[in-house]
Amino acid sequence: MPSSSRNMLLRIDLTRQTSTTETIPPDLAAYVGGMGLGVKLLLDEVPPGTDALSAGNKLIIAAGPLTGTTAPMFAQTCIVCRSPLSGTILNTYAGGTLGAEIKQAGYDAVVIEGAAAQPVLVFVDGSSVSFHSAESMRGLDTEETARAARRAIAVPEAKVVSIGLAGENRVRYAAALAEHRVFGRGGAGAVMGAKNLKAIAVYGTRPVTVHDPKKFDLAVQAARAMISKELENEWSLLGMFSRHGTGAGMGMVNERHALATNNHRAGYFEHASEIDGLAFEREYPTRPVSCFACPVHCGMLRRVPSGALAGHYSRGPEYETMYSLGSNLGLSSREALFELNELCDRYGLDTLTAGAVLSLAVEAAERGSLKDGLDLRFGAPAGPLDLIHKIARREGVGDVLAEGPGRAAEILGGGALSYAMQVKNSGYAAWMPRRMKGTGLSFVTSNRGACHKRAPIGAEIMGFIDGASIENKAAIVKAIQDKVNAHFTLVSCRFSEFLLPSELCLQLLEGATGAVLSTTKFERLGERIWNLERVFNVAEGFGRDQDDLPAREFEPLEGEPSADPLLTRAELNYMLDEYYDLRGWDRQGVPTAGRLAELGLGAYNARIETAVK
Amino acid sequence: MNPSVVQTNPALCVECDLCSLACTQAHAGVLDAKTARVRIFRHWPEAPGINICRHWQCEGQPCIASCPTMAIELREGVLIIDPTACNGCGECVGVCPYGALFISEDWQAVACDLCGGAPACIPACPTAALFLED
Structure with missing residues (x-):
């Protein structure tokens, strides 16, 4: 049965310099792809207490079921690993063409394990994985590294993920670059550096096929029409971004x-x-x-x-x-x-x-x-x-x-x-919790630290909801976190969430893969993933104390008429309490056994209990 | 009948590859920019090359003359490559001044055939970097 999913994982062991492929088992496939697949895999395979910069951390580079197809706004690729910056679980994204190339090479995701003794370049093509010395690339910047990698494998069209000196030196917020797009947040570049992985080159020649071309095309046309309409609107965010x-x-x-x-x-x-x-x-x-x-x-x-x-x-x-x-x-x-x-x-x-x-x-x-x-x-x-x-x-x-x-x-x-x-x-991402309190709540509750990807930024900055208010912000933030997490299993662009409803995303998914998923189940999946991330973080010692903003947030803003603070600790605590309650977590921000069981994640309660005790 | 021709405006191209994907979807029922008959070649920071057959402005049409098996001909405004005659030698690829002939995985020369008059790449392009001209 044709599908735009490959149903295939590539595992690369840098320590032994070997690789294996494996069919994605049904319990993992239930997480759809992208971020969902990465989070589930990391939780199951990386035990608590693993140093992010050790060989035990894993780097999962995941495309989604729609990556490589003509579904618009699904070009991003997701990396999941433990973050050396925050110590939390990390999911970080780059746009561009890498994900489509991984799909053309025949995989949905690449899992990188272990660490090489010397700098190494890994080349993934459709039929094999080869390991090349990257000794001569030491100290090269990301762009020079990408060029050197393409030369070393003699494939000028290969897509390359590379690190520069910051990654080699394990700067905790080192990025990995892919064709001028950046896996920025959380230090995936430092994880590559710690693994002595200077670059990964990918080249694939396998065509992507969709399950039901007619159904898929109808959904694509619907999405394109919505996007076109939005782009024609000069004052829509997407219209401004496009221009x-x-x-x-x-x-x-x-x-x-x-x-x-x-x-x-x-x-x-x-x-x-x-x-x-x-x-x-x-x-x-x-x-x-x-x-x-x-x-x-x-x-x-x-x-x-x-x-x-x-x-x-x-x-x-x-x-x-x-x-x-x-x-x-x-x-x-x-x-x-x-x-x-x-x-x-x-x-x-x-x-x-x-x-x-x-x-x-x-x-x-x-x-x-x-x-x-x-x-x-x-x-x-x-x-x-x-x-x-x-x-x-x-x-x-x-x-x-x-x-x-x-x-x-x-x-x-x-x-x-x-x-x-x-x-x-x-x-911090570019937003001020004092002006946008829901976004402030997003910053503190984000599973990767001060992040703007799952925050009501558009609604608060455009004034669709009152940024200065704390009322109902917990529910708004929870809903957007769960929804965006669900969309990141596909892997969608963050901007598609402004526009493409979950129903349409699921029509694209069905046309592309044949998988049928209800909107409720899909957004519930987002919530499950959110809880899995929280389980990972709680097991690393994170809780309410770390869900906090720096003291500056509770000071007045310079140059403003009011000398009063715009946000108070009491307000933040109010939003946090409400948020934890809505999530079914205790007031320390720990998911309860009952809630995890309801979400079908009962097995993960043990990870929390071991850590909290 | 003389069908329209595909014109290009690389300055408008945003390098999304949607034209290439529409091309292989129309010709082979798959998505694969690497085997398309219209291809985008990136030359950052300059505008990309959009390689597609433009026989109507091609002086001497060297692909036709270069073919040792006479598999290529121009028929009613469309470049036709006879798959039974083509042996995949690649002579035409080498002489095409527009870099618009390609050898497929099954060793056949391929080029834009205008999809029988309604090229699939045209509606796929979001910026009108590709357009039809009579």
């Missing part, structure tokens, strides 16, 4: 005084219009580029026209980076922002956590807690530019900052933890 990239909305966020500025001290940046998507578009030759089979084309490929970086080009910076390496450092220089973004991509660093660390460093320097002879001031690019190199090389204070904002703040001392903008050591 101007994700950086289009910075002005709107700034108007609402919700643009984090100078390490979240202020919510308004007077130079926002110099670094937003429209400014880049005006000054830099720009053309949109798509992920695989996606008609939205929100990626913006930009070239620097003049100056010291003339001729450099980059797919980016994206909106979140315009905040983290722009407004939050008080930088009004497009060129500096472009260079910081490019350095992060080349070294292989998450621009969000890197930005959180840099803004922490600048403020700590201003307060005298950090002395490294650097010119660290808000609005001055030289210090951050120097620091990025030091972090990737783990030189001097860079070695401290490479540990992540929370850990670094603890080492720096002097109360730095109160203004380290992080949750569970993971740097």
Whole structure:
């Protein structure tokens, strides 16, 4: 029976340099794919207490059942592993073409185990797996590594996942790059580095077939029609992203005084219009580029026209980076922002956590807690530019900052933890809990730390719901977490959740694979996965104490008429209590045995009990 | 009958490969950009190449002359490759100035045949980088 799922896992053992394939067993197939498959596998195969940077951690690179098909907005690939940054379970995403290539090579997912003794390049093609020395690639940046990898295997069209120096040096927020798209959050690049895995190249020649072409095509046409309609709307988020990239909305966020500025001290940046998507578009030759089979084309490929970086080009910076390496450092220089973004991509660093660390460093320097002879001031690019190199090389204070904002703040001392903008050591995404309280609740309850992927950001920033209110936020956040988790089994783009209803996603799934799933069951699956992640985290010692925001959130914003704080601890606690109750967890944030049993996860209660006792 | 021809505007191309996927879906019932008769070649940061047969503007049509088995002919405005005559030697691929002939997995030269007059790639393209011209 044709299906766009391969029903096949590839396991790669880096220690022995061997590989095996296995049919996906039914209990794993019930998690559909992508994030669901990855989370279930990691929980079952990586025992509690496994060091994220040890050979025992596993790196699961998973496509979804719709990846590689013409279903629009399903091009992303998911990596699941234990995060060396947060210590939690991690799921991290990159768009582009990697997932489609993995499917063409004949797999739904690749599980990487063990660790190599020397740097290694792994080449996966449709019929075999080969291991190549990457000794000569030591120290190369992500792009040079990708080129060297394609040369080493003599397949110029291979898709490559690579790490740069930051990953080799196990910077805890090191990213893995795939064809200029980034697995940014959580340090998957450091996990690769710890495994001595410099790069993975994938090339496949197996056509993808769908189960029922007529049914599938009808669903695709319906999705394309919805997307087209949305793109025609100049003021829809997707329409703006398609025309101007994700950086289009910075002005709107700034108007609402919700643009984090100078390490979240202020919510308004007077130079926002110099670094937003429209400014880049005006000054830099720009053309949109798509992920695989996606008609939205929100990626913006930009070239620097003049100056010291003339001729450099980059797919980016994206909106979140315009905040983290722009407004939050008080930088009004497009060129500096472009260079910081490019350095992060080349070294292989998450621009969000890197930005959180840099803004922490600048403020700590201003307060005298950090002395490294650097010119660290808000609005001055030289210090951050120097620091990025030091972090990737783990030189001097860079070695401290490479540990992540929370850990670094603890080492720096002097109360730095109160203004380290992080949750569970993971740097903030571009949003201000003080302005968007539901998003604040999402930050603290996210299973991977300060994350924007499962938060009511669109609704709160566009004003569809009141960002300042705490009422009903627990239910809103829970619903979006469960829904997005379900969609990430497919693996959808985060932006598809704005638009494509679960029913339509399931029609695509049925047409592509023949699998029939009700919407209720599908979103219930999202909740099951959410609980599995929480089980993993609770077993690693996480609970209510870690579901917290830095003290800065409870301070007033600078430059605003009101001197009162916009968010209080009591409000956060109110939302958290309500959230835990709705989840069926106890008030310490631990899933109850009864709730796990209801979700069909009774077997996982033992993992919690061992840890809590 | 002289059917329309497929024109390209690479400056509008966003490299999504939807044209290639529609092509193989129409010709072989599968999704496989690597075996399509219209292919996108990335040249970052420049605009990509969109390789597709454009015999109507092709001087001398060297593929026809190059074929040792005379498998290629132009019939009613469509490049036709006779599968029983083609031996997959690849001569035509080498001489095509548009890089628009390909050897398939079963050793056949293939090129755009305009899907019998309604090319599947045209409606698939989200940016009108491919369009029909009379």
